[in-house]
Amino acid sequence: MQSLTNRATPVDRRPMTFAEKLYLPAIAKGMGITLKHLFKKKATVNYPEETRPFSPVFRGLHILNRDEEGRERCTACGLCAVACPAEAITMEAAERLPGEEHLYREEKYAARYEINMLRCIFCGFCEEACPKQAVYMSETFAPANYQRKGFIYGKDDMLIPHPQKQIKENNQ
Numbered sequence: 001m002q003s004l005t006n007r008a009t010p011v012d013r014r015p016m017t018f019a020e021k022l023y024l025p026a027i028a029k030g031m032g033i034t035l036k037h038l039f040k041k042k043a044t045v046n047y048p049e050e051t052r053p054f055s056p057v058f059r060g061l062h063i064l065n066r067d068e069e070g071r072e073r074c075t076a077c078g079l080c081a082v083a084c085p086a087e088a089i090t091m092e093a094a095e096r097l098p099g100e101e102h103l104y105r106e107e108k109y110a111a112r113y114e115i116n117m118l119r120c121i122f123c124g125f126c127e128e129a130c131p132k133q134a135v136y137m138s139e140t141f142a143p144a145n146y147q148r149k150g151f152i153y154g155k156d157d158m159l160i161p162h163p164q165k166q167i168k169e170n171n172q
């Protein structure tokens, strides 16, 4: 039968020679290849002791930003969720109550904001769509987890620390 490509290799069906039956030349050849690789530059890194540098355009785990007074920037407008091609973002909006002006920047805020990191394809559309500069992608990634729910990141996981509280803690 005529082959479709010329890449077919015929199988060598000749009887084995005495040297081939000894297997020693083949073992020596294999050991030679192993030895050659011992002195080659490793293609792997010893993670977590060693980490690879990220590309300047790397898009990692999301962070939710605060303004300079420490108030949450997100106004639960939902634009990030609409822009998300993976439908990974879920949120619930709530009205800011009197006396909560120091917590939330706008009259509406995200009472619940979740990103399913198993769905996320780290495309960065959410970051681009956000009119409040509330969601950013950082230079880190979601650590491994044994459970699916461990990959659902809530507001507490993503919200950056309050800048003023952080300064107070650092001064103590």
Ligand code: SF4
Pocket: 080, 083, 084, 085, 086, 087, 088, 089, 115, 119, 120, 121, 122, 123, 124, 125, 126, 127
């Ligand atoms: S990075 Fe892309 S896929 Fe991930 S949450 Fe944002 S928009 Fe959705």
Ligand code: SF4
Pocket: 073, 074, 075, 076, 077, 078, 079, 080, 081, 091, 110, 129, 130, 131, 132, 133, 134, 135
């Ligand atoms: S993160 Fe930005 S785009 Fe998403 S709901 Fe909040 S304010 Fe809107």
